[in-house]
Each structure stands twice: as structure tokens, then as C-alpha cells.
Amino acid sequence: MSETKTYSFNKSLELFRRAGKVIPQGIYGHMTPALVVPGSYPYYAVRGQGCRYWDVDGNEFIDYMCGYGPMVLGYGHPKVEEAVAAQKAKGNCFNHPSERMVELAELLVDTIPMADWAVFAKNGSDMTTWATQVAREYTQRKKIVMVKGTYHGAHAWCTPGHGGIIDEDRIHIHSFTWNRADQLEDLVNQYKGQIAGVIMTPYHHPTFGDSVLPAPGFWNKVQQICNREGIVLIIDDVRAGWRLDIRGSHEYFGFTPDLVTFCKAMGNTYPISATVGKKELMNAASKVFLTGSYWNSAVPMAAAIATIKALKEEAGVQKMMEMGKLLCDGLIERGKAYGYEIIASGPYTIPFYRFGIEDDFYRQQVWCSEVTKRGSFFHPHHNWFISAAHDKKDIAMTLDHAEAAFKVVKAQFGD
Amino acid sequence: MEHETILANLHLHAVMPNMAKVAVYDPVAREITAGWKGTVQFAVLGGPAVHLVFDNGKATAEREKVTWPTLGFTFATCAQANKMFTGKGIAIPMVWGLWHPMMLKGFLKLSKRLEFYLKPGPQTVSDPTNKKFIVELMLNTIVNGIAILARLDHHAIQLGQTSPRGSVEFRVLPNGPVMNLVHMGDGKFTAAEGPAVKASAVMEFKDVDTAWGVFNNELDAMILMGLGDIRIRGLVPLVDNVSGIMDILSRYLA
Numbered sequence: 001m002s003e004t005k006t007y008s009f010n011k012s013l014e015l016f017r018r019a020g021k022v023i024p025q026g027i028y029g030h031m032t033p034a035l036v037v038p039g040s041y042p043y044y045a046v047r048g049q050g051c052r053y054w055d056v057d058g059n060e061f062i063d064y065m066c067g068y069g070p071m072v073l074g075y076g077h078p079k080v081e082e083a084v085a086a087q088k089a090k091g092n093c094f095n096h097p098s099e100r101m102v103e104l105a106e107l108l109v110d111t112i113p114m115a116d117w118a119v120f121a122k123n124g125s126d127m128t129t130w131a132t133q134v135a136r137e138y139t140q141r142k143k144i145v146m147v148k149g150t151y152h153g154a155h156a157w158c159t160p161g162h163g164g165i166i167d168e169d170r171i172h173i174h175s176f177t178w179n180r181a182d183q184l185e186d187l188v189n190q191y192k193g194q195i196a197g198v199i200m201t202p203y204h205h206p207t208f209g210d211s212v213l214p215a216p217g218f219w220n221k222v223q224q225i226c227n228r229e230g231i232v233l234i235i236d237d238v239r240a241g242w243r244l245d246i247r248g249s250h251e252y253f254g255f256t257p258d259l260v261t262f263c264k265a266m267g268n269t270y271p272i273s274a275t276v277g278k279k280e281l282m283n284a285a286s287k288v289f290l291t292g293s294y295w296n297s298a299v300p301m302a303a304a305i306a307t308i309k310a311l312k313e314e315a316g317v318q319k320m321m322e323m324g325k326l327l328c329d330g331l332i333e334r335g336k337a338y339g340y341e342i343i344a345s346g347p348y349t350i351p352f353y354r355f356g357i358e359d360d361f362y363r364q365q366v367w368c369s370e371v372t373k374r375g376s377f378f379h380p381h382h383n384w385f386i387s388a389a390h391d392k393k394d395i396a397m398t399l400d401h402a403e404a405a406f407k408v409v410k411a412q413f414g415d
Numbered sequence: 416m417e418h419e420t421i422l423a424n425l426h427l428h429a430v431m432p433n434m435a436k437v438a439v440y441d442p443v444a445r446e447i448t449a450g451w452k453g454t455v456q457f458a459v460l461g462g463p464a465v466h467l468v469f470d471n472g473k474a475t476a477e478r479e480k481v482t483w484p485t486l487g488f489t490f491a492t493c494a495q496a497n498k499m500f501t502g503k504g505i506a507i508p509m510v511w512g513l514w515h516p517m518m519l520k521g522f523l524k525l526s527k528r529l530e531f532y533l534k535p536g537p538q539t540v541s542d543p544t545n546k547k548f549i550v551e552l553m554l555n556t557i558v559n560g561i562a563i564l565a566r567l568d569h570h571a572i573q574l575g576q577t578s579p580r581g582s583v584e585f586r587v588l589p590n591g592p593v594m595n596l597v598h599m600g601d602g603k604f605t606a607a608e609g610p611a612v613k614a615s616a617v618m619e620f621k622d623v624d625t626a627w628g629v630f631n632n633e634l635d636a637m638i639l640m641g642l643g644d645i646r647i648r649g650l651v652p653l654v655d656n657v658s659g660i661m662d663i664l665s666r667y668l669a
Contacts, residue, residue, distance in 0.1 A: 013642065020638035033641035035651070043641065149577075162574070162659035208652045360581065360615045360650040381651060 006373040007059040012043035015056060029154070030068060035381060040369035042377075048075030051389040053377075061377040062394050064327075066385035069264035072242055072320075073310055074389025080268045083306035087299045098298035104305050108276050111308060112248045114256050115276035119285065121295050124238035125153025127261035127275045128199060130290055132157070134259060134277070135197030135232035138284035143195045145187055145231075148175045149206045152199060152236050178204040178212055181221035188229050197232040197259075198222065202240050202249035203346070208361075208381050210354070211346030219255040226258075232281065238263040238273070243320060243349040243385070246311055248276075268310075270303035316388035317349070323395055324348025324386040330399040338406040339415060352383040363409050370405035371398070378402075420462065421567045423493035425667055426500040427463040429560040432476030433552045434529045435467050439474055440548050444528040447521045448474065453485030455522055456511075459496050460489060486518055487511030540627075547623045551592040553630040554585060555608070558594045560664040561657055562604040568667075571660045575602030578656040581615025581649075587626045588619060598653060616649035632665060 016033065019026040027033060033043055042055035051074055054060050066072065073080060087100065105118040121127050132144045144157070152158040156169040174191070176183035188195060200222070204212040226233040235257040237249050242265035245252040250260065258281055263273035271294075277285060311317065325348045335342035340363075341356030355363045361380060368380035376398040378384065409415075438444045451469035458464035464480035488508040490496040498506035513519065531539065532549050540546050565575035575598070582597040595611035598604050620626040621644040628634030629645070636658070639645040647654050 016638075016641050020635065020641070025635060025637040026641050028637075032637060034637050034647070038641050038646070039643040162662060359579075362649050365648060 006370070007042075007057065007375070009039065009042055009055070009057055009059070011056040012041075013039070016043045030382070036372075036379060037365050037369040041372055050074040050076070051387050051391075051394055059375070061372070061375055062390070062398050063377050064384040064386070064398070065377055065379050065382070066265075066387050067269055068382070069239055069385050070267070070269045071385075071389075072265035072387050073268045073307060073314070073316060074387055075269065077268055077307075077310065077389070079310045080270075080303050080306045083302040084270065084299055087302035090298070092297045092299045093294060094298075097296040098301065100298045100301035100305060101296060104274075104301045107305055107308055108274060111246060111312075112260065112276055113251065114248070114258075114260070114278060116279035117282045117285065118274050118276045119290055120301065121273045121275075121290070121292060122271045122300075123153070123273055124236070124261065124263040125155050125158075126292065126295075127263065127273045128152040128234075128236050128238065129155045129157065130288060131234045131259045131261050131275050132197055132199060133288045134275075134281060134285050135199075135234060137288050138232055138281050139196040139230060141194050141196035142172045143174060143191050144172060145174050145176065145184065145195055145198045147178045147200050147204060149209070150178075150201055150204065150236075151207065151239075153238075179215045179218050181218055181225065184222060184225055188225055188231070193229075195229065195231050197234050198226055199234040199236055201236050202244070202253055205239060205346060205350065205352070205383050207383075209352075210343065211350070211352045211383060213346075214253055219250075219253055223255050223257075232259060233257040234259045234261070236261050239383075240347070240350055242266060242308075242311060243317065244347055246308070246317055266307065267300045267303040268307040270300040270307075272300035272304050274304075311388070314388060319388045320349040320386045320390075321347075323390040323392075324351060326392065326395045327351070327386065327390075327398065328353075330395060331402055334399055334403045334406060337403075338410050340406060340409070346383055349386045350383050351386075357415065363413055363415075366412060367402075367405045367409045370408045371401045374401040374404055376401045419493040419497055421564070422667055423459055423490075423496045424463045424563050424567060425560050425664075426497060427457055427459070427465045428478045428563055429556045430500065430533070430668075431457055431465045431467075432478070432559070433533070433555055434525065435474040435476040436548075436552060436555070437529050437532055438467075438469065438525060439472075441528050441532070444525055445472065447524050447528070448472070451518065451521070453515075453518065454481055455518075456481060456484035456487040456489075457496070457508075458487065458489050459493050460491055462490075462493050462496075485512055486515055486522060543623070546627060547587075547590075547592075550587060550623050550626045550630065554587070554592050554594050554626070556668070557630065557661060557664060558585060558596050558606040560668070561596060561660045562606040564660050564663055564667070565602050565604045568660075568663055571663050572602055574656045574659045574663075575604060578602070579615075579650055579653050581653050582611040582613065583616045583618060583650075583654055583657055584611040584614035586610070586617060586619045587623055588621055596657060614649065616647065616651065616654045618654055619646040619648075621645070 016026050044056045046054050053063050108118040109115045156165050237260050240249045241262040250257050259277045261275045328344050332342045343354050343356045345352045365380045368378040371378040438448050454466045454468050456466040465478050466481050468475045490508045495506040498504035564571035578598050580598050580600045584595045586593045593610050596606050625644045629636050
């Protein structure tokens, strides 16, 4: 393995300095530099191709965040770009939706066994919030139950942020611990006949922590409770959707929710989100107002149709799983060679890695930033994303970057 | 807990202990307290109390009540105490120790010296040594204030209870001040001066000016983080929740 030159990020910092004068936080939300290791990461991207992208300093990265999920087939995927170009030539926003909307809804209903209908928006938050409203409309109840520490978006009822929220925003939101169906049962008993919906991710993927898969029987128990109590079971598949099973992550784990929300990978970087649902909820869904200035735009719908078809044709999920496993095995093995136990959690396609020796991320932060400075973008605190564009050569190069970074960690911490 | 009670706890347990620091740092205050040997107490009936121990040029603050202070100022209610500390309204405490008129007179002067640093004019701040000292007072107030709010304020309690266990070290480069805040679990925090025994997270300010700007809400901490002027390492979720409590604190002490 050869020593690689490490990157610098002067232009990113320069641009960020300018941004700080005109944009609150400079870069806000999940892409804020405060969540990585400032100074050791790029802040602004220029272009992408396949599983790689380039930042404003001209540094090239093999991307293991995939735009925090939206890139699933590779940047600039030919079939997606072709569909986008064709629709763009015709137009994007009109007084009416385009034919693409009907085609996309039909494609989702054909692809996802539990789906009888579909609606569209732009972001995950749009859909998770709307889904809770549908549950309330359907049941005529107020309360929503979620899992502690789960991210469902940036709206007031669920944002992990501290500012701009009031107690009343969450007065009807209750939570229980992942994999503790007994706690859900307790909540149901405490609020008998008052719970409209239970919203959950298909497996637990908190930021800053290990992902946790459902314990055996957990989903059956949750579904049983919801069915018994007339509670709408909503799955937030925004992050995991299209990376575990083309039919929805609930199929991967073997249960059937009432509503499922999607976003991220659905349009291979084009802005679109969706909710699909069972037919018995369709009437309630039609009563909950749903719109946005760009929510009917045709280009992202064309992108989504092409993305889903390409994922099917190219066996994208299977390929991601294979590459994810290769990466996982390689990281564990290279870590071991330096005396580090690397803890891997979550599915291969959406993994979270950390050092077994620590629970405070010191080594993790150095390691991820050293890997990133060598050309493979590793986030220290958030789960990563694998795409169908990653291949064996990319993984091999990344493992070399990882090994060089293990060496730096070893030298710095003297373990 | 009601607002006035929480605010009185902050005034007595987070702000007042700074008087001991002023008594040691400030030349005028040193002159005032020279030769003092005794305790001065501020207390609210049935509420928080703090006493300052003066011992020939040394001064310390203890966040508890003593039975027989040399001088004692007792407020009937938390609201009365807050009126005095904020200067918004007249509040006359019951005074114990009127037979120490010189100390009483001196203490009133000492209070003015605390105000001199807590509400500093531009000239005071233009002296880098003073500025560093004021940042030390502010950090002391903030770190102790976080521990207090995590115990008393409804929203801070929620943030504290969902924080991971561990310690945060606050460090202003190059030469301090340094303080640490330990989350013992279940939302119970303790604040102390100096570095953490084993910091789970470190929040490091590039210099006194950076800390000054953030503590006075003049600079955006998130931007400073992006620029590397504030460096956070280690257990970021703990720092994130602590920062949330810091925001709540700034609303109380605004």
C-alpha cells in the first residue's frame, strides 16, 4: 500500500467564510460542518460521476454518503439522466401534473405489494408529517407514537433541533424504546383509544450510535398491537428505502405496514418523496390537504421512474449488498491488523462503523477525517450509504485509504 | 419549577460566586476586602443560598446556607432577590450583622466591583487581561448555570436526561480559562473549574475574543465551528445537548 497525499480544503473554507456572512450557520441542517471534523472535510461540491464527486478544491472522493442517501445508482446515471433530459425538454412545472405522475404512482403500486395508492412531495419530512395526519384523519384520534431517538424529519413535532419549538407541538407525541414492544403495549394501555398512528423506521438507525435491527418477533408484535387497537402503522422508509428491498424495507423484514414513506434514493438525486398506502386509508388520505409549489413537477417524477426501473434491471440492491459486504469485511480485517476491533452495525448498504475501544468517537473522528483527506468520504457520526455504482476497485482503493488512516490513529493514540 | 425560583437559583449559585473571583482579581476589591475574615451570605427564605468566605485576601464561594454569617442578606421571596440582582425594581432584604457597619459598607462597594465586570464598559474590555477575566466569569456562570438548569428547568431537564453520560471540557486557548461539566447520568450535572479528569468531549475556543463573541451572542457558534475557531472533539451528542441548555440559559440571563 502506498502512502497517499492528503487533501486540503482552502477553497471550501473560503467559500464557507463568505457563506457565514449571508447564510445562518453558513451551511445548515445535516450538512453543517459542525457534524463532521471541520477543516478536515470538504464543504462544497462541484460535480459527481458514478460513485465519485469532486469538491471546490478539486479533490476527488469515492462517496460513502451518497449525498446523505439520494444517490443510489451513481451520479449522472445514463438512464436517469436520459429520462430527465427528455422530460426537461418538455417542461417541469405546469398548471397541471404531467403523465409522469400517474405512471410513477402505477409503478409504485406495481412494485410495492402493500401499496394501493401513492402521493408525492419533495422531502421526507413532508411525507412523514402528512402520514401522521392521514392516521389522525382515519382514526379520528390525536396521539402519535414514535421510537426514542429516531429521526423523522425537521418539522416541529419531530425535529431533533432545540430552537423554535413549543411544548404544544409535541403534546400528543409519545415515544418508546426500540425493540421494546412491551413499552408500546404500555403506551397503548395508558392512552387506550387515543393513538392514531405508530411511526417507525424499519430498523433503528440513530445518528451517533449503532444501528439496531429488529429483534426476532418485534415487528410481528408491533403489527399485532396496531391491528388489535386500530392504530395506523406508518413506516418511515425515507433513509433505508430502495437499499434493502425494491419492494420496501418492510418486505425485507417481513411485515406489512399501513402507510410507507419514501424519499432519498427514490429519484437518484432528483427531489421527490412519496407515501404509499393500503386502500382502506385512501379515502382518509384524500381528505388531508397535500400540496407544494413544486410537488407536482414532472422532472423528478421522470427521474424516479427511471431510477426504480434501473434498480430493478440492474439488480441494484443486490449489488449494493455485495459491495457493502466487501467494504465491511475489509474494514474489519484492516482494523484488526492494527489491533482495532471495528464494530459494524446496520445493513451492508447503510452501515454504521465505530471503534470498539471507545464510546466517545475520538478515534473515529480522526480515522474518518484521515480517510476523507485521502479520497474516500467517511462520515464520523452518521450511517453511510453504498450505491450501485461502487465496484470492487473503489472498495479496494477505499480500504487502502482506511488502512493509512488506521496507521495515523495508531500513532496518535498509541493504542 | 416557576421562573422566579429558577432565576434566583441562577443568580445565587451561578452569578454570585463570581464575587469571590472579583475579590481576588480586582485591585480595588482587594483593597476593600483586605483584612476581612468572615462570611457574607445571600439567601432566599426557604430557597437558594450562597455564602462567600473571606479570609485575609482569599475568597471562596459555597453554594449552601450557613447559620450564622458575619453579614447576611435574606430575601423574603425569589422574586425579591431577582429584583435586586437585575436592578429591575427595589428590593430590600433583611440584613443580619448590622453591627459590622464597615464590612457592610465595604460589601456594598464590592458589589459595585462585580457589576463593573459583569456589565463592562468598552474601556474595561479593551484591556486584554480584564477581557480574559470577564470571559472566565462568563464561563463560570455558563457552566454552573447549565448544571442548575438541568436540575430545575423543564426543557433543560429533558435535554439533560437524554444526554449521554460523560464530561465536557470547555477550554479557551491559549491559557484558559478551563472548566468542566460532568453528566453523572439521569440529567444530573456537576460543574467545576479546571480540566476534566477524562474528557468525553472537548469544546475549545481559539482565543479569548472567540469565546467573548460567542458568550455575548455576537458570533454564530456554528459558523465558528465550521471555520475551526471552535473545535469540538469527542462525544458530540453530549456537547449538542449541553449547547441546547446553554441557549435556555441565555434566555434566563438576557
